[in-house]
Amino acid sequence: MPTSPTERPATPPTVWAARGRHVGTAARDVLLRTLSGNKDDGVIDDFHELPEDAGDGAAGERVFEARWRVPEDVTVRARLTLAAASAGGQEWTLIAEAEAHWELGWPSPAGMFWPDDPDVTWDRDAATGLRMRGLNTLPDDDKAVRRLLRDAGRHSWLIHVIVHEAMTPDHRGRVPLVRLLPPSLRHRVVEHRAAPQQLRVVNWALEESGVQVPRGGAVVLPGSPAVPDAGDLSVRTVFLDGTEPAELIATVTRYAALERPLPDGAEAALTALREEWRLLTLVEELERERKLVAMYAEALEAMTQSRDLYREAAERAGEALAALRDSAGAPPPRAEPPEQRPTSPLRALTRGLERWKSASASAPPAPAPRDESERES
Template structure:
């Protein structure tokens, strides 16, 4: 079973997060209409669509970037919730979205789902598709008949770090009461983050074969909560495996307890959720008047601290320069007042040098005079009188 690195960040207790795909058209208009209606009905305090900011170094119109919409509302108990929806550019498969909501207190699963703040809670609006598998978040997803397709689908579900995937095995084909999605009994905060997979009676073997890489098995007529990749710390397959699920329209209490307990684990935060959470906290634009004033006060205080630090640095530099100038002046005065020292003593002659000079004189006196061209010696020739 996959393990979680110890240094990996986990979901903060104040955070609600989900990722999905909108496969219809006009996703942005749908979100805007929902937000406007909820604001008019005083369900939310306010919403904002921040203006697009061009990428650094870009000129002119380029590829469209993600659209961001923010909303703020009060959860029960007057707890402020700030949420950010990121809509990726549309593609052939639809439009992926990432939704993060953070409360001022620990998140309560009984609170309304942030998904219904941005998306209409209407089964006909196709915004509720799991990004990893393309399956519905609010319905029953029957596994395909082909064994290879089952294996591929469950492996994708087992690797998904965002939403919670639950596999339910039907011991026998249920009637219409057993076709009701089990997620309807989940707390509101979990209903749009759980994907329910249904395996037919004859698919138990292929399902368990596909899930073998994740270290979990589905009991006959039961269910299992997949660990995701990486698995949360403290995940044990036996704790999140339900031996019997009655598909007769009754509430599956054991399965609901397993899903709720899994959500309470220290689940690893997906890599791309780290940046989304940072932007939610640091790039939030939807501020109240009090928050605007508080932010301006913090900016003024920050600028004052920076100015004070610059002033202190300038004063320290000036003081150091003055001390250096004083030290240089003292050095020059002491150098000018110092008495002149005695002349340097004459170096004694080297004995070797004296012997060399004596030999040169002796050689000069014993040199034979060179005869001139007339056969005379080097002495001056006698003068001849005319």
């Protein structure tokens, strides 16, 4: 596991990232219904679902793209990847990038894809299974508390806040504090509530994180890897009486604005957003075609130059070889006879017999033997 922020690239100031889980079925239908409604209402400019076989994604994975504009006509592009269904639901990863520095007052990208209906349980943290839009009471078992906070600090993409209830609050204190955060943080923060008697257990579980919860206060988990210059992440007092916890909101907002490394897996999601984006406007499509034409023209020019250079080099090599032969007075090389076709054994035998017959016919006749009587005289 990485132990320093330098081991992963920093989150660009233009990027918003979150990862969660939709509990239940029909997550794709919920996404399409929400995106269609937001487009009809003018909340987003356009959206697109990529074909199922597009890209190199895992089997059963779906990808949705959406584009909208925020104040000052800044365009935001977002890509949500929905994993295949499993027993615990469907995990989703959402990366959004703006054309300018991200402002916390802008709408949450998660609200562009998912409905604000509290009955639709899309807002589960992928690492802990806890809700982003509600209160999460810590478990009673001490070891379970430690496991939960360890997973929250090490594996979650979200910001986790632990609030200690000095005494059991009434209905006014049971309102989730995340609703009071800036819009872009409302789907990036998970609020834990520790009962009055759990203070010692919580601080025991937080020892390895290097932070502690004050009695009746709150603390922001530093995450992993921790940001060195995060400062004091604890809030000494949080009044759970319905009043706005200004100090806690300021601490969470300050921590969210810090430069932090990209979460594990976010770099690949950001690269896919930038390099595999398909929801193009007409102007963007024309610009892309111009770039392709320019790229092909450059490639053709490079090939032509390579061909000309090769031809010129071959000509120079031939001239140098001819000059070398002239200076040495060497006769020109004999042309090699063309390669003959192989003949079959029968045809070779026939040709041999024909040559033998021809040689026999042209040979002079042998002298006739002399008579014995001529030899004696």
